[in-house]
Structure formats: C-alpha cells, structure tokens
Amino acid sequence: xxxxxxxxxxxxxxxxxxxxxxxxxxxxxxxxxxxxxxxxxxxxxxxxxxxxxxxxxxxxxxxxxxxxxxxxxxxxxxxxxxxxxxxxx
Numbered sequence: 001x002x003x004x005x006x007x008x009x010x011x012x013x014x015x016x017x018x019x020x021x022x023x024x025x026x027x028x029x030x031x032x033x034x035x036x037x038x039x040x041x042x043x044x045x046x047x048x049x050x051x052x053x054x055x056x057x058x059x060x061x062x063x064x065x066x067x068x069x070x071x072x073x074x075x076x077x078x079x080x081x082x083x084x085x086x087x088x089x
Contacts, residue, residue: 009037009045011058011075018049022082027058030070039064045075056080 013021017031033050037043041063047055058075067074 009043010048011035011045012048012050012052013055014050018055021047021055021058021077022080024077024080024082024086026073026077027075028070029064029067029072029074032064032074035064044078047075047077047080054081056083 011027011032012034013027013031014033017027020031021027027047037045038060041060043060044057045060046057049055056077056079058077060074061076062072062074064074
C-alpha cells in the first residue's frame with residue numbers, strides 16, 4: 001500500500017541489489033536504477049524492484065546527489081520482505 005502512493009519516497013534497484021536487500025543487506029549506489037522523491041540523508045524510503053514491487057524500506061544514510069563512489073552504502077535496510085522468513089528458524 002505504501003509503495004503505491006505517488007508521494008512516497010521510492011528507490012528502484014536492479015536484480016542483484018533486489019536479492020541482497022531481501023536477505024538483509026544494505027543498498028549500494030551502483031544498484032540504484034531510479035529515485036523518486038527525497039534524495040536527502042535521513043529520509044525514509046520504500047525500496048522497490050524494477051517491476052514496482054515493494055521489497056521493504058530503509059533509511060538514506062548519505063545525500064544521493066553527493067555520492068561519488070558506486071561502492072558506497074547509501075540506503076540502510078530497516079525492514080524487508082525476507083525478515084519474516086529469517087525469524088522463523
């Protein structure tokens with residue numbers, strides 16, 4: 001429901017980053033395909049795949065317009081769709 005709202009912050013990621021995010025990893029700059037909404041540090045954002053499906057949400061830890069290196073973490077994972085499965089062991 002959150003991902004479908006037009007005014008929500010969204011970060012679209014590639015397939016490799018999608019898988020890493022689902023298993024609890026953070027998002028690196030090189031994995032981002034598109035940003036909708038805020039690009040500022042400390043903003044919360046929904047992370048979606050290239051089909052627009054919600055993968056979870058995170059917190060932007062660096063201003064996206066100022067990041068130079070592709071290998072820098074820019075979104076810290078807060079919660080993702082794989083969290084339920086990891087807790088069920």
